[in-house]
Amino acid sequence: MTTPHPDPLLLDGAEFSSRLIMGTGGLSSLHTLEQALLASGTELTTVALRRYSPGQGDTLFSLLERNGIRILPNTAGCYTARDALLTAELGREALETDWVKLEVIADEDTLLPDVVELLDATEQLVARGFKVFAYTSDDPAVAHRLEDLGAAAVMPLGAPIGTGLGILNPHNIELITSRADVPVVLDAGIGTASEAALAMELGCDAVLLASAVTRAQDPVAMATAMRHAVAAGRLAAGAGRIPARRHAVASSPMTGLVDTDDPEDVPRGDWAPVREGR
Amino acid sequence: MTAITLNGTPHAVPEDTTIVDLVAEAISRPLGPDGRPLDGGRLGMAVAVDAIVLPRSRWYRTPVVEGQSIEIITAVQGG
Numbered sequence: 001m002t003t004p005h006p007d008p009l010l011l012d013g014a015e016f017s018s019r020l021i022m023g024t025g026g027l028s029s030l031h032t033l034e035q036a037l038l039a040s041g042t043e044l045t046t047v048a049l050r051r052y053s054p055g056q057g058d059t060l061f062s063l064l065e066r067n068g069i070r071i072l073p074n075t076a077g078c079y080t081a082r083d084a085l086l087t088a089e090l091g092r093e094a095l096e097t098d099w100v101k102l103e104v105i106a107d108e109d110t111l112l113p114d115v116v117e118l119l120d121a122t123e124q125l126v127a128r129g130f131k132v133f134a135y136t137s138d139d140p141a142v143a144h145r146l147e148d149l150g151a152a153a154v155m156p157l158g159a160p161i162g163t164g165l166g167i168l169n170p171h172n173i174e175l176i177t178s179r180a181d182v183p184v185v186l187d188a189g190i191g192t193a194s195e196a197a198l199a200m201e202l203g204c205d206a207v208l209l210a211s212a213v214t215r216a217q218d219p220v221a222m223a224t225a226m227r228h229a230v231a232a233g234r235l236a237a238g239a240g241r242i243p244a245r246r247h248a249v250a251s252s253p254m255t256g257l258v259d260t261d262d263p264e265d266v267p268r269g270d271w272a273p274v275r276e277g278r
Numbered sequence: 279m280t281a282i283t284l285n286g287t288p289h290a291v292p293e294d295t296t297i298v299d300l301v302a303e304a305i306s307r308p309l310g311p312d313g314r315p316l317d318g319g320r321l322g323m324a325v326a327v328d329a330i331v332l333p334r335s336r337w338y339r340t341p342v343v344e345g346q347s348i349e350i351i352t353a354v355q356g357g
Contacts, residue, residue, distance in 0.1 A: 023357035033355070048356025051285040051349060052304065052323060061322035061353045076356050089331040090351045094324035161357060188357070210357040 007234070009206050011183055012099065012131045012152045014070075016043045019200070020230045021072070021185060023210025024060065027219060034063055036213050040223035044070045046101050046208070048077070049090050061095075072133065074101040079114070081121035088125055100125065101155070103135045111161040115142045119149065126150035135187050138172040140179065147182050154182060155208060158199065159189025162211045166195040170202055177203030193222075193229035200233025201241075283347040297325055297337040297348070304350055311338040324351045 005017035022042040027033045037045065045064060064071055073091030078084040081104060088100040104121055106114040113136050125132050131152040136142055138156045146154050156176055159165035166189060167173055177184045186199035187208040196207045207230050216222035279290040284304070291300060301323065302309040308316040313334030315321055325332045326349040332340060342348070 024355040025357045027355070046357055047353040049324070049351050050354045052352040053285070054304065054306070060355055062319075064353075065320065065322075071353065073353065074356055086326065086329060086331070090324040090326060093331050093333060094322055094351055095353060096320065208357075 007238075009183070011044075011133075011206075016206075018043045018227070018230075019206040019234055020196075020226055021045065021206055021208040022213065022223075023208065024064075024214075025210050026214030030059055030063060032219055033214065034067070036219040036223040037069060038067065039220045039227065040213065041227045042069065044072055046072045046074045046210070047095075048074055049087055049094065071095050071097065072099050072101050073097065074135075075103050075121075076105075078104050079106075079117070080104065081117045081124060084117070084121040085124055085128075088121075088130055089128075092130070098129055099131045099133065099152070101133045101135060113137050113157070115139070118142075119145055122146055122149045122151055133185070138169050138176070140172055140175040143176045143180060143184075147180060151182060153185055153205075154180060155185040155187035157188040158186050158195065161188045162215075163189055164191030164212060165189055166191055167198055167202070170198065173199065173204065174202045177205075190226075193225040196226050196229040197233035197236070200230055201237045203237060206230070280342055280344050282342060282345065285349055291342055295342045297327070297332060297340045297342060300342055300348065301325060301337060301350060309337075313337040322353055325349065326351065 008015040008017055009019045018041045020040055020042050022037055022040050022045045024033060024045050024047055047060060073095050075084040075087040078087055084102060084104050091100055092098055102121055102125065104114050104117040105111050115137055118134060118136060122132050122134055126149060133153045133155055134146045134151045135155045136146060143154045143156060156173060158167035173186065183205040185206045185208050186204045190196050190207065190209040190212045192212065199207050209226065213219050213223045213226060280293060280295065281290050298309050298313055310316050325337065328347055
């Protein structure tokens, strides 16, 4: 009998103790992928859907099944709502889940979401009974629209897929998380652990990443780092951080100091130009 | 023989082949009438015929028809 996790991630009624969702792309060795997934502690991973070719194919599926990792099929590579609908239906049939990570991209250079097609596809997929995890831009208005259309989660990007640029607009991400009534998952752009922690500190419910781990020189070490970063960011977000201030506040007592000859010798800091804290 | 396009390439199957036969042959794994592997476990595959998903429960009684474009899809690594 396992004790319930004190702070589970809830997605469409399902509970996860890990708030790190992993993509599976970017590693040529399935063995290393498995080690990285296990090190990350993830309980949910995305997969793509492609033509079966003999001698390959169900290995990834059996790897995930064997490790009890839930599968979230994506619609990567789709440019229109029509393509995304077919891919989503294939994913539901192949993987026996009505969850779908909906990606509708504008062009292959930026891989940025085409939000017009995305909103259209979300509406149609929700009507067909899908639970839509919508990969979107960091636009708070679009995130709000997706939620209105019935998305199960909104997944704004930190930066374009695979860039590792981190969170380019933390203000927007914070606006999205502060107003959302569905889970917000920071998806794409993460390069290193501090950025995953920042996503959680900005109020995200989870982080989804792939390249940061799978293309790292040591994927298993980075997966471990991400696991800790996401947990640390979550704890910090709920811990009530101190306000940033202009002047120092001593953490050691300022009384009971040994005598100085002249109290007027204590230097004052008011001569220094001070930058406004955040 | 029946000429079709399978995963984008020309392919020929014997007359009276059904979708379940086609999938079982492609993956070298016997399938039951319900479209599930006879050796247990889940299959993790889907079939689209002329860009329409065909539920596995219908594979067994769906014949492969001359000229069809059939896709067999599975999970691969992806973000």
